[in-house]
Amino acid sequence: xxxxxxxxxxxxxxxxxxxxxxxxxxxxxxxxxxxxxxxxxxxxxxxxxxxxxxxxxxxxxxxxxxxxxxxxxxxxxxxxxxxxxxxxxxxxxxxxxxxxxxxxxxxxxxxxxxxxxxxxxxxxxxxxxxxxxxxxxxxxxxxxxxxxxxxxxxxxxxxxxxxxxxxxxxxxxxxxxxxxxxxxxxxxxxxxxxxxxxxxxxxxxxxxxxx
Amino acid sequence: xxxxxxxxxxxxxxxxxxxxxxxxxxxxxxxxxxxxxxxxxxxxxxxxxxxxxxxxxxxxxxxxxxxxxxxxxxxxxxxxxxxxxxxxxxxxxxxxxxxxxxxxxxxxxxxxxxxxxxxxxxxxxxxxxxxxxxxxxxxxxxxxxxxxxxxxxxxxxxxxxxxxxxxxxxxxxxxxxxxxxxxxxxxxxxxxxxxxxxxxxxxxxxxxxxx
Numbered sequence: 001x002x003x004x005x006x007x008x009x010x011x012x013x014x015x016x017x018x019x020x021x022x023x024x025x026x027x028x029x030x031x032x033x034x035x036x037x038x039x040x041x042x043x044x045x046x047x048x049x050x051x052x053x054x055x056x057x058x059x060x061x062x063x064x065x066x067x068x069x070x071x072x073x074x075x076x077x078x079x080x081x082x083x084x085x086x087x088x089x090x091x092x093x094x095x096x097x098x099x100x101x102x103x104x105x106x107x108x109x110x111x112x113x114x115x116x117x118x119x120x121x122x123x124x125x126x127x128x129x130x131x132x133x134x135x136x137x138x139x140x141x142x143x144x145x146x147x148x149x150x151x152x153x154x155x156x157x158x159x160x161x162x163x164x165x166x167x168x169x170x171x172x173x174x175x176x177x178x179x180x181x182x183x184x185x186x187x188x189x190x191x192x193x194x195x196x197x198x199x200x201x202x203x204x205x206x207x208x209x210x211x
Numbered sequence: 212x213x214x215x216x217x218x219x220x221x222x223x224x225x226x227x228x229x230x231x232x233x234x235x236x237x238x239x240x241x242x243x244x245x246x247x248x249x250x251x252x253x254x255x256x257x258x259x260x261x262x263x264x265x266x267x268x269x270x271x272x273x274x275x276x277x278x279x280x281x282x283x284x285x286x287x288x289x290x291x292x293x294x295x296x297x298x299x300x301x302x303x304x305x306x307x308x309x310x311x312x313x314x315x316x317x318x319x320x321x322x323x324x325x326x327x328x329x330x331x332x333x334x335x336x337x338x339x340x341x342x343x344x345x346x347x348x349x350x351x352x353x354x355x356x357x358x359x360x361x362x363x364x365x366x367x368x369x370x371x372x373x374x375x376x377x378x379x380x381x382x383x384x385x386x387x388x389x390x391x392x393x394x395x396x397x398x399x400x401x402x403x404x405x406x407x408x409x410x411x412x413x414x415x416x417x418x419x420x421x422x
Contacts, residue, residue: 016414023392023410080417081417082420089412110413151412177411182238191418191419193415195406195411198321199230199234200404201321201388202292205362208361
């Protein structure tokens with residue numbers, strides 16, 4: 001359970017919205033100094049009360065009738081999300097998606113260091129992608145056990161995803177970002193965020209056709 | 212507003228969960244014939260009542276005390292999501308992410324035809340990626356107006372995303388899948404689904420560090 005400032009549990013949806021707040025304050029910084037929760041809500045498509053409630057888990061940011069100090073809130077969110085600290089990540093599966101992620105500069109800009117790549121394809125193992133060596137997935141457990149690694153990105157086919165996540169669990173990984181189109185079978189104490197591209201386009205397609 | 216079987220508005224979160232139901236029924240098909248909402252809830256990490264409510268928007272699928280007929284529900288969801296019909300898509304921005312998406316086979320397997328690519332980089336325009344020609348983004352409006360195109364995937368840098376989405380809006384696009392790390396400034400009647408990779412990894416990172 002992740003607790004907020006006052007000791008109450010922070011709902012998962014609120015945590016998942018936090019980076020979006022950061023994006024808005026990063027964007028608004030240098031444009032203006034103060035912003036009311038009402039105006040922020042209009043920008044973000046949310047109610048002022050939801051914004052006040054969401055942010056209240058993390059601290060006492062606003063002053064009634066005065067608004068949020070953008071520069072301060074951006075700095076506080078930078079610290080809360082630890083954007084200035086370094087987080088070590090690895091990618092398992094360097095097919096199409098995994099390979100693209102090795103070149104995803106937004107990771108390093110946000111403090112995520114890509115330290116290792118893994119695959120099970122003998123024709124790729126030992127080669128370098130963006131100057132990072134592709135290791136044999138057989139060495140995954142040993143690697144995570146012996147190298148500071150916080151987040152593993154799973155970009156293997158769905159048939160292999162649960163086997164890989166099982167190895168990661170045993171090796172003591174802290175969290176998983178999963179691109180495989182399947183829900184991983186993991187205990188609840190391992191945080192997982194899913195990026196299910198096909199779910200998104202299917203939902204979009206449904207909305208289009210029903211309108 | 213998107214209406215369900217009984218005429219009531221289907222909440223957006225329910226629509227966004229629909230592809231996940233499809234994935235589960237696709238997986239369970241050939242494994243078993245019937246499944247109770249309770250058991251499905253255990254598998255999906257949701258309550259039986261939420262599952263019954265979610266699915267009730269789309270039809271009368273289950274029978275109290277009898278469970279869901281997996282094969283039938285999978286077929287119904289295939290029809291509801293129109294997985295067997297073809298949907299034309301285009302990608303704007305063939306940098307790192309856009310280029311990976313041109314090779315994303317899950318799109319074609321789910322009935323999405325990638326018909327055109329656009330970029331503003333003169334060194335890429337006119338070349339082919341995966342046998343699809345990269346067109347000048349200047350021709351985007353004209354292309355969408357004259358070719359049946361349902362969904363545009365935005366994979367340009369965030370600084371260009373709103374300009375591109377403005378062109379798409381004027382050209383009559385039906386929906387947008389947005390990979391740029393910014394919320395697009397569009398009227399509410401254009402469905403947009405966002406894939407914000409950085410938001411996901413930042414939320415994950417927060418959860419890891421707070422545990």
